Amino acid sequence: MSDLFASPPTPPTPSDGEPDHQSIRAQLQKMRPVPYMDGLNPEQRDAVESIDGPLLVLAGAGTGKTRVLTTRIGHILATRSAMPWQILAVTFTNKAAREMKDRIGNLIGGNVEGMQWLGTFHSIGVKILRRHAELVDLKSNFTILDTDDQLRLMKQLIQAQGLDEKRWPARQLNTLIDGWKNRGLTPQQVPQDEGYYFAQGHGVKLYTEYQARLKVLNACDFGDLLLECLRLFRENPDILADYHKRFRYILVDEYQDTNIAQYLWLRLLAQGGNNICCVGDDDQSIYGWRGAEVDNILRFEEDFPGAKVIRLERNYRSTVHILAAASHLITYNEGRLGKTLHPQIEDDDAEKVTVTSAWDSEEEARTIGEQIEDLQRAKHDLNEIAILVRASFQMREFEDRFITMGLNYRVIGGPRFYERAEIRDALAYFRCVVQPADDLAFERIVNTPRRGLGDATLKQVHDHARSHGLPLTEAATDLVQTEELKPRPRNSLKGVLGQFTHWRTMLASMKHTELAEMILDESGYTEMWQKDKSADAPGRLDNLKELIRSMEEFDSLPSFLEHIALVMDRDSAQSNEAVSIMTLHSAKGLEFDTVFLPGWEEGLFPHQRALDESGTRGLEEERRLAYVGITRAKKRAKIYVASNRRIHGLWQSSVPSRFLDELPPAHVDVVESQSTYGGYGNSGVGGSIYGKSRFDSSDPFENNYDTPGWKRAQNNKAKKTGKPKQRYGGGPASSGKVIDGELIAKGTSDTPSLYSVGERVFHQKFGYGNVKSIEGNKLTVEFSTGTKRVIDSFVERH
DNA sequence: ACAGTGCAATTTTTT
């Protein structure tokens, strides 16, 4: 394929405006198909070839969206319509950008380095801002603040206003300002009434102050990376015109996830050639809560007059049943552009989507564990299995279970490397060296490790800084020359400042990795963790080593810091075979043979908070989330409902999700979990309908969701809260109920414990352990993972 | 300055 590029393409000159050339080339292209077009269906091909004018590609799940995007870029390059550096291609995540780069590389045979404008919205924003920083009151070495920095800054501002931080938490202010920034609003543009929501009208004032502080700190937050670009373009038409000339083609991935600021950003840039191609799927818009505007994609044809719209509806990923389930479910949403997925995979033996009821979340985890073992025995690849949960607290149950089972798993999207305290501390040291005005970094580490610089001293530095309008570092430098500080803190502060000055002088001459190590050693930071005898200290030291190691790939400390700020993913080694556990949100864009979807209960999924806060809009977004979940599956989608779940430490009985009603019965099998007898566990509520099909085998595929029992269950929902788990500890009250025969026999609170001190027992979650003491039916057991108090019926004698 | 205690909050997440 690379022979297409054998002769070096000549860059089209700006005056090369004769469209005839292009269309002739395009025609030739159509007449003689080129290899990279092989295997594209007509719609995909159309999307690849329609490179002139605005184009919206509505790409349903699994319809070859990325392929179209990358082939389109390949096509632009192959037809010499633009040079690599004249293409702007934006994605949301670094992962998507990387994948796109890789695939273009494969397509055109290698070098994609020329595509310097392929990246995330934010990384491209930074790139533009650094070039023109002075025009937006920044220096080109400005710092990018993360959420943590933002919060600390806002907290300071709230305090400075004399407001009660309890009543007006920084978090809330951050969300508010973030929301404004997502909508492209500067402090002046915030609608008046909105400003009053926060702290009796202090909202806008705080926003203004926050922005002012950022300038002083020579810093940007993520929102600014776009917002300041907007300002730059608007205030400097010549610069915008420059970019118009530069970007002959614009491509946007996941357009349904763009917020207003991003939309404005794109529109300003697209005004040049109008060759903008947006790819997205309104049915997969799941980030409304962080500012994404589905409207952007719904409005595309109005925003870009003359736009062509191409629908990709041939799904190459999933079986008929999976697609039918997802499609039927999503039709319950209003306000969509409307697409139908047509299955391209023929499989007469395809499994229907299953819905399984479990007594509680523990049984749910156990059942899924067993099913995974079955799949494993049938030689299924564990990497092709995923568990997609609504909220991350659901993950723990699976982890616990898989640990005891000895099943390999990996959690995708947990706490990130860069978020760890030790990494943030180390970075703060580096930031402070590179950018002395970075007060937030300075504050973070000035007394870490302990240097005897407490609140009192810091307050003096702060006051001096404020009254003289100086960054903290400078204020501190001033102060130590005077007699204002007490001798001890004064010397201590003088010492650190001296060190920083020293490190800064080394910045140019020393290799950055060595300097970094030197900073951590000389500051006493490494030593602090070496002396720390807590269990995680060695791990933290490892992380620091890892941090230094990862700096190797960069050529300087500043470029490394930018990478950290923007590229927040850690490349985890995923060599082993393992089941993936992740949230539905982080599953977008992925696919697996088998997908387990636990926790389909009202309140959890759809999530109560989504309903409370956003009403129908929230519900529809939850439904799209369900759609995303189901369409991740290639061969098997397995849905689970638990009748009882522990939320915030309380057992709550729950009602199956309304989404289950919205699945097409013809493509769904209702089964009960392998280890449940009956499924009528929720006594008194009429029973779960999901166990019923077992006794109702005359017509197992009828729509079970409309039966009286189901209706009753819905009416009764949320009546019982905080109820103990009847099956295990209920005593006489629970007798006569349908319960798990195996476990109920093991004693209740009324009978003396069956165990004795010193006995070896087995627990489903914690594994083997020794009984330390007994109070009634509660045992204190020492497990390998620690000592826990458990109800005796949770363990087995061994 | 720091350690210990009490209290509230607790969806989803990228950049």
Place this chain on the structure above:
DNA sequence: ATTGCACTGT
């Protein structure tokens, strides 16, 4: 239940 926080007392 767990965790992170702000405040209090030494």
